[in-house]
Each structure stands twice: as structure tokens, then as C-alpha cells.
Amino acid sequence: MARFLTLSDVAEELQISSSQMYALVRSGELPAIQIGGRGQWRVEQTVLDQYIEDKYAEARQQIQDAKSREKA
Secondary structure: OOOEEEHHHHHHHHOOOHHHHHHHHHHOOOOOEEEOOOOEEEEEHHHHHHHHHHHHHHHHHHHHHHHHHHHO
16 A cells, blocks of 8 residues: 555545645645655555544534533
8 A cells, every 4th residue: 555645535535626635735634745746645545544533523513512402
């Protein structure tokens, strides 16, 4: 597996559009680096894996919060 992924590869893995992918990078939500003279964006596989894990944790927290509100 490659250490660095193109934004196109990441978008495909996350099943989102290219414009959504660029928005994640521009906002800083998903860290990426620019490589080479043409400034090609790359995301390290470990960074993507951590991003996905963080999103799962956020989803779990939202579900727990919703359940807590229902009981109140």
C-alpha cells in the first residue's frame, strides 16, 4: 500500500466528490501536503486512517448524546 494517496484516491475511498475532498483539505479538517512544482496534494495513509477513526468516534458520541436526551 502506498504511503501517500492522491486526493482522487482519498475521495474514492471515502466515496465523496472531488469538490468535497478539496473542501476538507482547504478547511484543514483533513491534513494534506503539497508535493512537487505543480503543488499536487497528497494525504498520508496513516492520516486518512486516523481521520476515519475520529469520524467513527464522533458518530458514537452523537449517538450516545441522542440517547441521553431521549431518556431525559
